[in-house]
Amino acid sequence: MEEKKIRNMDELATVIGISRPTLSKYFNDPTKVRSATRERIEAALDQYDYRPNMFAMNQNRRSTRNIGIVVPTIADPFFSEVVRHVEMRCTAAGYWPIVIPSHGATEQELAALDTLRTLKLAGAVIAPLGETSDVERLRQFADETPTVLFDSYLDVGQTFVGNDNFNSIGLMVDYLCRTGQPPCFLDMPAVNLNASERRDAYTASMERLGHEPYVVPISRSNWNFEELGYEEGVRLISNREFPSGTVLCANDRMAIGLLAAAYSKGLRVGRGSGCAMRIAGHDDHPLARFTCPPLTTVAQDYTAIAERSVESLFALIDGNSGAAVPAIQKLEARLIIRDSA
Amino acid sequence: MEEKKIRNMDELATVIGISRPTLSKYFNDPTKVRSATRERIEAALDQYDYRPNMFAMNQNRRSTRNIGIVVPTIADPFFSEVVRHVEMRCTAAGYWPIVIPSHGATEQELAALDTLRTLKLAGAVIAPLGETSDVERLRQFADETPTVLFDSYLDVGQTFVGNDNFNSIGLMVDYLCRTGQPPCFLDMPAVNLNASERRDAYTASMERLGHEPYVVPISRSNWNFEELGYEEGVRLISNREFPSGTVLCANDRMAIGLLAAAYSKGLRVGRGSGCAMRIAGHDDHPLARFTCPPLTTVAQDYTAIAERSVESLFALIDGNSGAAVPAIQKLEARLIIRDSA
DNA sequence: GGAAAAAATTACCGCGCGTAAAATACTATC
């Protein structure tokens, strides 16, 4: 193991006995050099552990291999899971994922876009805040960078990947009506378009089945869904204000809060006899399997959302790859029947 | 609002009527230029919305304002919370946080270090894998970059910030013994040094109180703690193998699994009469408040860990700032008594 | 063995900025 320090491409090229442009080509696409050359390079490469300087590399490129990822928060398991998958796929494809959370704030989302602009991105995967997003600025951003939006729909970017709320809520409402009392709907804060879409889907499904919809509104608006679910649940149960013994929650985190509220009030939750309430959620939160009772829910396929987003983005980046990317990609969800409803 | 596009520092400097290096100094530290100059620059700055090119900026610097953050996973709420806080603090201080998950794999951790090395970091905050970390390579890395380790102790880097497991476990064992049957200990997989430290702390605490310790071992080793807790719980309850009706779990995620197991087996958990089991956790997982029953646990202060890590790192970066950074910083935890034990 | 195609080389410029040393502008002092 020679310990001669390699400072740049030139030195490495000299040591190998080839020219720098050839080495440069290798780093940009190993198949662009003859296999014999490639082997010599790779042999030298694990002898000297040289790595091209990221900054110098990207400075002179029209587009880099950086991919920006913007999400409202990484503390929510949905986003952390999707981000995790997106990152892994990007890395595997030789891209460089850069995650910037917008922390639920409009200015931070805009700051993230500004930051990403200086990075000459190959593309971006963005879960916009939704209601509070600056649509105009987002569109401006998407105009100059291949952009995939996910989770919360906005008419921005080349494509959107998200859950088909009408399908998933429909599945759940059907199931709940078929097996017991028609559900009321515990709304979530209007933090994004999923909120209203799910509410609308609930109403539509109920009406389709000939039942009176009943939406329990949420007054406050923040991302502490469990707490909202819990507090609202305690209040409603105490005042006997739940219009139905079956409650469909707009998402699992609300449902987890509601489960805790029911427990604290001594209400038995489930579909067995002797149960006072049925509670269902939406998303298949990683812990939904482990609530007491296990939560009946609709599974958004986290992995699929991540993969479709990334694949769409890669297609957009390649550009020429005939396969046009559809403007809207809604993924079907899967009903997960557990014990809570 | 003039719409002349500014492409680089040169153009902006010309427009302002100063030299480019002066402008450069301003961006690196606004106090380094005369206030009159600063005002002219800032006036121009909000007229032209120019942003320096990140790559060109960093290429020629000895050290950048990049801060690397390496964690085993962002899917675990402990890490996602700490990362969130660290990111926010870094951004607020004008640094550029870059998160790279090691996904629980040694090679990925090493790859992360390699990647970070090319970034000429100002510093790094690392939660090492622990048992499976390549200590030698980590140390090598820490030798050339100011590095703070957190969560899982290794004798690497300039300082370590973590929970004082002997304190926290001691608190919990004391409490449990004081209020009922002495606990057995449901071990966690040996993914890092916290695992063995907590086990040792449990044993020591029990012996101190004159009780026989009993550790329930976990055979498999992965990060799906809830699942492990659940499956092990079901098995142990079915076979009546729990040596005590009080179970202290090595972390909350195991406890959440065990709660689900108890529920599925019809065992009532809590400290009231008529309860068959007491279950306690460790960490104060964000959902621990919302389990059924709410989980008695010891709160690691996520925010404090993040802040101490970042502050220590900043102190290391400043270097000269007299205040020496202690090699090991163990934070005290807080007993959180809820209903499960 | 020779022509065509593929790969590698040479030679050059540009990117947008950092940095050390030199030059200039300020400030304090008397």
Add this chain to the structure above:
DNA sequence: GATAGTATTTTACGCGCGGTAATTTTTTCC
């Protein structure tokens, strides 16, 4: 208001790589 001393700005140079075009070398194929 002249001078020394310091704070600020400018000059001059380099960083490590990408990109292109023209040329040379190597490989492939008939």
